[in-house]
Amino acid sequence: MINQRHCPYCRRPATTGCSHLALAVEGRDFVRLCVEKCHGQAQWQMICEQRRQLQLPGSWSPEKEDFTWLETAFCDQFLSRLAWFGGMDHEWRSGSNPGQGGFCVLLWSKDPRRLWWELRDELERRATCLPLPKETSPWLVWLSPR
16 A cells, blocks of 8 residues: 555544545546435536536536546535535555556545535535626627617
8 A cells, every 4th residue: 555544533544444434436436426426417417518618718627637637626616615525635556456556536524425415415506506698799789689
């Protein structure tokens, strides 16, 4: 085990697991599994579609290939302000076969079940927010019906 992490609540090693470890998964699966654990797939699809429509330069997008940035962005934008969010760590885990090693993301919570409920509420709240309308050019104002 390289860079072994411990629970911020009970100090047990992450590899042994404890009731505070909400998720321990490879980085590339982190966002998908968070959304699945909270049963927020429909809301997540709406949020992704809203962001695609906004097309903000440099904004987060689910198509990003840098999974480290993606999990960090997801944490910053959706998890970090939740009351039941306890923290996120990264840990390198190796398996018995050479190809089994991987970069794991650890998600901590005092009560993981409540974290998933709270995340579901947050995704629902964000999915119901309407995207801001794009600004129209002043010379097109006369085309707008009154």
